[in-house]
Amino acid sequence: MSQILSSGWPWALTIAGFAFLIIIHEFGHFIAAKATGMRVERFFLFFPPKIVSIKRGETEYGIGMLPFGGFVKITGMNPDELKAAPADDEESKPGGGLMTKVEGAGQGHPTEPLPPDVLKRAYYNQPVWKRIVVIGAGPAANLLLAFVLLFAVSLSLNEFDGQVGAVESGTPAAAHLATGDKLLAVDGKSYPNLDQQARATHFINLVSKHKCAAQPPTDGCRAKQPVDLKIQRNGQVQHLSVTPFYDAQAKRMRLGFSYGTKSVAQSPPAAAGHAASEMWHVTTGTLGVFSKIFEPQERKKIHGIVGISDVTQQAVQYGVAEALTLIAFISLSLAIINLFPFLPLDGGHIFWSLVEKVRGRPVPFSIMERASVVGFLLVMVLFAIGLSNDIHALNNGGLNIR
Secondary structure, X not given: OHHHHHOOHHHHHHHHHXXXXXHHHHHHHHHHHHHOXXXXXXXXXXXXXXXXXXXXXXXXXXXXXXXXXXXXXXXXXXXXXXXXXXXXXXXXXXXXXOEOXXXXXXXXXXXXXXXXXXXXXXXXXXXXXXXXXXXXXXXXXXXXXXXXXHHHHHHOOEEEEEEEEEEOOOOHHHHOOOOOOEEEEEOOEOOOOOOHHHHHHHHHHHHHOOOEOOOOOOOOOEEOOOEEEEEEEOOEEEEEEEOOEEEOOOOEEEOOEEEEEEEOOOOHHHHHHHHHHHHHHHHHHHHHHHHOOOOHHHHOOOOOHHHHHHHHHHHHHHOHHHHHHHHHHHHHHHHHHHOOOOOOOHHHHHHHHHHHHHHOOOOOHHHHHHHHHHHHHHHHHHHHHHHHHHHHHHOOOOOOOO
């Protein structure tokens, strides 16, 4: 397993995970548009230029070259299309979804009127409720995926039992620890009021604080000072002195063992409740960060694609449950962010549809375009903060999920 992980599979799995989330999100838009009778022209993973595509019925399915998201092209998402439509081209604007391509008229291309049967199926010719259903289906798909993954993990949940599990041969732990040893304290700290998993996390962090003499550390270098371990073995308390080593793949100091686990699998109702509770915790936490974006400590919690990729690789290395949980949290966060009421996000489309419903007539597209500047600036600010935090984290030993 370690050979597979060190051979680049974590990166491949990370990319596959993001692609899967994009497909799920856009499939939500796609299936809702089809169900409400709208005309779907294209369903693409990634952006043009096109690598490969195939047409089935009136819809073209394909993969683009630029890995910045995906798009569902629904006829008439730009009101200008209701007057005339451009010839087949690859110009795009941001719309709903992670990034949804909207091909509009008025760009200097040859145009021709939409046929009457197509015109009546166009997005902006549909009732407000249909438009909200189609746009909301993207985030809804991400929410559903998050719940399903967390529910599945809860059905087969394992937790740390506080004992040494597998010991890796050739590591410092192999010379001092044995399976079944119970870890009581690290460097004199025991955290008696915490549960086993929280204690294990603190113990891992204490070991990580030890440093090699040379900085930056090299793979396999030993710490300057040993770790003082207090363990219980066969009913007897012992003190051990073990020198940790730096694991370049894990990006932290380690002793060379993993914790044992015990099954705490839950019944379906309990698993559903646990999944809902976790989703609520992530939702309030995400909204809390963005509501305090101007506070330095809160800004540090925002990460971009580089940081998320780094954490995802670590989660894959820890195990299937950790990887699935992280994918669920990312999917949930994408849904939450996409529901912010600013164009080009899905929430922006929903917001303007509701405004139209309240005022009783369509909102001029020029007004929506001008208002979308707020959303664009928000996306750019979040991108800049996330990238800055990623660079800082990577320059200081990387991110750590434990």
